[in-house]
Amino acid sequence: MEDQGEAADIARWRDDVARAVQPFTAVKQKPSHQRPTRPALAAASGNPQRYDFRCNSKAPLTYNYTRNKKMTSDDNYDPKAPPEKRGRSANRGSNRKGKQPAKGKSIPLNDKAGSPSKQSVVQSSPQKGTSTTTRSRSQASRTFESPLAPRNVDMTYLASCSPYVKRTDPKVVDLSKIPAEIMDLYLIIHRMPYVVIPEALKQQYRQQPSALTQGLSDQNFLPVKDTPYRPDKLAYLKTLVDQIVREARFNTHMNAIEKQWGGTVFSWLSGYLMSWPFEQSFRLLNVEQCSIAPNDLHTKMPNGTALPYETLPGTITKEIDCASTDGKKAGKTKDVTRMIDWSLALILSQDDENMLEKAFETINPNECSVNQSLSYIKHSPIFLDVELKKSQPGSNPEVALAIWASGALQKKIRHDWDTSLPMPAIAIEGNTWSAYMFVPWTDRYNVRGLRMWGPFPMGSTTTLLRTWQIVFQLNALIEWGTTTYSKRFQKTVMEGWAQERVPDIEGHSGMSGYGIQDLSVN
Numbered sequence: 132m133e134d135q136g137e138a139a140d141i142a143r144w145r146d147d148v149a150r151a152v153q154p155f156t157a158v159k160q161k162p163s164h165q166r167p168t169r170p171a172l173a174a175a176s177g178n179p180q181r182y183d184f185r186c187n188s189k190a191p192l193t194y195n196y197t198r199n200k201k202m203t204s205d206d207n208y209d210p211k212a213p214p215e216k217r218g219r220s221a222n223r224g225s226n227r228k229g230k231q232p233a234k235g236k237s238i239p240l241n242d243k244a245g246s247p248s249k250q251s252v253v254q255s256s257p258q259k260g261t262s263t264t265t266r267s268r269s270q271a272s273r274t275f276e277s278p279l280a281p282r283n284v285d286m287t288y289l290a291s292c293s294p295y296v297k298r299t300d301p302k303v304v305d306l307s308k309i310p311a312e313i314m315d316l317y318l319i320i321h322r323m324p325y326v327v328i329p330e331a332l333k334q335q336y337r338q339q340p341s342a343l344t345q346g347l348s349d350q351n352f353l354p355v356k357d358t359p360y361r362p363d364k365l366a367y368l369k370t371l372v373d374q375i376v377r378e379a380r381f382n383t384h385m386n387a388i389e390k391q392w393g394g395t396v397f398s399w400l401s402g403y404l405m406s407w408p409f410e411q412s413f414r415l416l417n418v419e420q421c422s423i424a425p426n427d428l429h430t431k432m433p434n435g436t437a438l439p440y441e442t443l444p445g446t447i448t449k450e451i452d453c454a455s456t457d458g459k460k461a462g463k464t465k466d467v468t469r470m471i472d473w474s475l476a477l478i479l480s481q482d483d484e485n486m487l488e489k490a491f492e493t494i495n496p497n498e499c500s501v502n503q504s505l506s507y508i509k510h511s512p513i514f515l516d517v518e519l520k521k522s523q524p525g526s527n528p529e530v531a532l533a534i535w536a537s538g539a540l541q542k543k544i545r546h547d548w549d550t551s552l553p554m555p556a557i558a559i560e561g562n563t564w565s566a567y568m569f570v571p572w573t574d575r576y577n578v579r580g581l582r583m584w585g586p587f588p589m590g591s592t593t594t595l596l597r598t599w600q601i602v603f604q605l606n607a608l609i610e611w612g613t614t615t616y617s618k619r620f621q622k623t624v625m626e627g628w629a630q631e632r633v634p635d636i637e638g639h640s641g642m643s644g645y646g647i648q649d650l651s652v653n
Contacts, residue, residue, distance in 0.1 A: 284467055286583075289533050292467060293431040294540055295580035296533040296569070313553050313570055315615065319607045320555065320566040320587045325351060327603040328596070329358045329365050336595075343376055343595050351596055359606050364406040371406070372598050375399045379562050379592035389521040393472060396519055396559060400473070403602070412613050414511070416474045421506040423538040425497040428545075429466035430537045469534040471518040475609065476502075476511035477617055483625055484510060490629040498545070501624060503538035512620050513539070514612035515555055522561025529567070532556045533583060536569040540581055549623040552616060554581075555608055557589065564589040564601050566608070 289296040301321075306314065328336075330352040336344050360368060378395045381387070400415055423429055479487070487510060491499035500509035516535055520526035536554050543550045554569040567585035574580065590600030 284469075284530055284534075285527070286529060286533065288432065288467075289430065289530065289537075291432075292537070293578075293580075294537055295574075295578070296430075296537055296583055297572075297580065299570075299582040299584060301584045310551060312551055312615070313568075316553050316555060316568060316611060317584070319611060320568065320585075320589075320604065323588055324600065324603055325596070326353050327599040328352050329360060330355055331358070331362070331365055332369055335366075335369065343373060346594060346596055351599075359603075359610075361406060368403075368406045368602070371399060371402050372595060372602065375592055376595060376598055383562065383593075387521075389519070392521055392559075392561065393519050397473065400517075403605070407609065412478050412617070413475055413514075413609065414478055416476055416508050416511060416513075417472070418474050418504070418506075418508060419470060419472055421504040421508055422470055423468050423503050423535070424500075424505040426466060428503050428538045428541045429468045430534050432465040432467050467534060468538075469531040471516055471531050471535050473517040474508070474511075474513045475515040475517070475612060476508065476513045477613070477620065479510060479512070486625065486629050486633055490632040493632045500542070503535070503542045512616075512624070514616040515557065515608055517557045517559065519559040520561075522563065526560060528558040528560060529583070529586075532558060532567060533569070533581070536581055540569075540571060540579075544579065546628060548628060549619055552619055555611070557605075557608075558586065562592045564591065564604075566604065 286296070286298050290298075301317065306317075309317070328347070328351050333349075333352050336347060375395065378399075382392055382395060397415075397417070404411065404413075404415060487501065497505065499505070502508060502511065502513045516532055518528040518531050518535075520528045536556065539554060540550065542548075550571045553571070556567045556569065558565045558567060565586035566589050567583060567587070570582045570584060572580055572582045589604045591597040592601070
């Protein structure tokens with residue numbers, strides 16, 4: 132009965148429109164200019180309540196020829212029928228059925244030949260930028276013809292790139308054959324200490340009964356002689372820890388966006404640097420807009436080549452088929468690049484800055500950097516990378532860290548710098564902090580790349596104890612960077628590579644022409 136009543140209403144409405152309104156021309160204008168207004172319909176029909184929004188919530192159906200906004204008044208429309216059997220197409224896009232009127236011609240609204248029907252079917256042309264190729268979603272995301280969207284690049288892809296980055300479990304590696312400089316960093320980030328809170332703060336935490344101090348015991352407090360923090364900064368450090376725990380709980384409870392999480396972590400890291408126990412010789416850098424440059428340092432994705440996926444030396448578990456479906460693209464490569472959030476880098480002295488500037492005059496301007504970027508951080512030796520992602524399905528900070536570390540490795544190889552030291556990194560997913568190690572490696576095919584060890588848990592900002600674990604671990608990583616890494620950088624880059632390019636003869640004009648020595652002496 133309801134369907135019959137609705138059909139009768141539509142038929143009466145058509146008769147009213149035919150009597151009251153002249154046929155309109157279907158041109159590309161706003162919908163309000165292509166159809167009669169409701170006051171005009173109400174005056175012509177003699178029933179003002181029928182076309183008044185205040186009296187009738189159901190607006191009469193119209194047929195509008197505007198692009199991608201067609202609505203039909205087909206009598207055969209059945210909302211309960213399958214999409215392919217309805218009077219109008221289930222898709223409201225460009226794949227609509229119905230013949231478009233020629234430009235300048237008018238079609239009366241009561242003419243059923245002007246409404247879309249099964250007798251007049253014209254397939255609309257695809258919109259600009261769309262493809263007519265029929266492919267499944269899985270095929271579209273796994274071929275190399277389509278652009279490498281961020282969601283399509285994972286650690287499996289990076290294992291077949293050049294240089295490769297392969298995930299490796301250090302538990303199955305013979306650690307007795309690992310070099311000492313790698314083992315030193317591994318022992319730092321592998322452990323999960325529980326005695327991390329300075330004993331000088333025990334009384335303050337005992338006098339502060341709250342939800343933050345739940346779970347603390349006397350075994351969690353570090354003796355004064357073993358405290359790596361500055362005694363005069365303990366109260367300030369305690370305030371920072373309490374603050375980030377409260378802010379992290381707020382972000383979790385309110386499901387904050389990733390930018391809010393980034394602001395919380397960045398402000399906390401900036402404040403933490405003021406409590407560093409030794410002379411501050413490093414800085415926190417925002418590298419969100421610092422791309423890997425030049426393009427030669429980008430990770431290369433092979434196209435048309437199958438490379439072995441080697442999880443352990445001498446063991447091949449599977450092969451990744453990177454063969455292209457287009458024979459013309461066989462043998463070509465695609466660049467894969469990514470940026471991270473922050474980095475910790477050494478602060479060079481003024482003498483070192485001057486020496487670098489003189490050394491950079493001898494090489495191509497596209498190579499004038501001590502790291503994998505040519506932005507404002509080009510004079511900053513990076514020793515720790517940090518990437519943050521909101522804790523949600525599909526987030527993976529490992530990929531960005533791996534691509535960034537791959538660019539650093541290629542930079543070192545290009546200038547013949549030391550590559551024996553591993554590259555540590557921190558991945559933050561919401562409250563959870565994890566540490567990684569990118570170890571330079573040469574596989575059985577004599578191909579150089581990186582082995583990613585991790586993740587190693589660093590702590591979490593959910594509780595005070597686990598937040599102090601982050602502080603303790605971060606303190607150890609910064610100490611490694613300002614001592615071990617700093618000494619190696621001074622020896623191999625400043626005293627080695629840079630010193631060789633700085634002229635020793637007084638009055639020497641230096642080297643020009645990107646490596647061509649100018650022998651003229653003033």
